[in-house]
Amino acid sequence: MTGEMTNGQRAQVLVEALPYIQKYNGKIIVVKYGGNAMINEELKHDVMRDMVLMNLIGVKVVLVHGGGPEISAMLKRVGKASTFVDGLRVTDEETSEIVQMVLAGKINKSLVAKLDLLGGRAMGISGMDGGLIEAAMADARLGYVGEVKKVNPQPILDLLEKGYIPVVSTIGCDETGHVFNINADTAAAAIAASLHAESLISMTDTIGLLRDPGDPASLIRRVDIKGAQQLKTEGVISGGMIPKVDCCIKAIEEGVRKVFIIDGRVPHALLLETLTDEGAGTMFRKELPSC
Numbered sequence: 001m002t003g004e005m006t007n008g009q010r011a012q013v014l015v016e017a018l019p020y021i022q023k024y025n026g027k028i029i030v031v032k033y034g035g036n037a038m039i040n041e042e043l044k045h046d047v048m049r050d051m052v053l054m055n056l057i058g059v060k061v062v063l064v065h066g067g068g069p070e071i072s073a074m075l076k077r078v079g080k081a082s083t084f085v086d087g088l089r090v091t092d093e094e095t096s097e098i099v100q101m102v103l104a105g106k107i108n109k110s111l112v113a114k115l116d117l118l119g120g121r122a123m124g125i126s127g128m129d130g131g132l133i134e135a136a137m138a139d140a141r142l143g144y145v146g147e148v149k150k151v152n153p154q155p156i157l158d159l160l161e162k163g164y165i166p167v168v169s170t171i172g173c174d175e176t177g178h179v180f181n182i183n184a185d186t187a188a189a190a191i192a193a194s195l196h197a198e199s200l201i202s203m204t205d206t207i208g209l210l211r212d213p214g215d216p217a218s219l220i221r222r223v224d225i226k227g228a229q230q231l232k233t234e235g236v237i238s239g240g241m242i243p244k245v246d247c248c249i250k251a252i253e254e255g256v257r258k259v260f261i262i263d264g265r266v267p268h269a270l271l272l273e274t275l276t277d278e279g280a281g282t283m284f285r286k287e288l289p290s291c
Contacts, residue, residue, distance in 0.1 A: 024054075027060065031061060109124055122164060127173075199256065202262070207262075
């Protein structure tokens with residue numbers, strides 16, 4: 001028996017996807033993209049193809065990307081060490097210039113080119129364009145690392161109206177023109193909230209929230225804000241997952257209907273989460289049904 005699908009099975013897959021296609025048609029989905037899914041070229045190809053497919057079936061997809069590994073690699077090439085405090089990159093003026101070059105230049109434009117080659121229509125912008133992200137210094141210890149003060153969603157809405165997939169690099173500036181490096185999870189949550197997005201999907205290097213970090217079968221598929229706070233108290237959510245979950249909670253509190261943490265290392269995880277019953281990670285809601 002081969003692993004090939006029959007024509008009937010292919011048709012069944014499409015039929016089962018129909019309710020989700022109808023549900024998300026015309027709705028905005030923000031995808032936060034980074035980690036291994038961005039480094040591995042085969043996975044990157046799959047993610048970009050999935051986004052083009054979603055765009056073609058009427059989903060208004062916004063791609064918000066980071067690029068930490070590539071920034072670290074470029075700093076190493078120029079002989080500059082990477083320093084982190086509480087998981088955030090210490091960003092002096094020289095590092096800020098390199099962040100701009102790598103995020104708004106190399107990474108952003110390579111993603112745009114990939115989407116275009118796969119049949120999509122993409123446009124790359126940064127948080128500096130059109131006053132998209134107004135930022136301020138988050139912590140003097142971190143230098144030019146920013147917190148989001150305000151998001152002007154109009155540049156993204158204009159691109160969506162024209163049928164483009166906006167590809168957003170996470171840098172912003174203050175009213176004096178100082179440029180800030182912004183954590184991609186933080187920026188994606190703020191952008192999703194400003195767009196009143198149907199959902200925010202965070203592609204990470206984990207399969208979602210695990211009750212037991214060593215047991216993939218302990219995946220928590222659904223959680224609400226109260227439950228997430230309890231999991232933090234219990235220590236189930238710890239370490240680097242805390243800021244990611246905090247961003248999920250903030251997005252929900254500010255009006256995003258659903259937030260997902262999914263494993264970006266799984267091929268087509270984006271489609272599995274949005275167009276199937278099974279999903280592919282952990283879903284956050286404001287409140288879960290009591291039954």
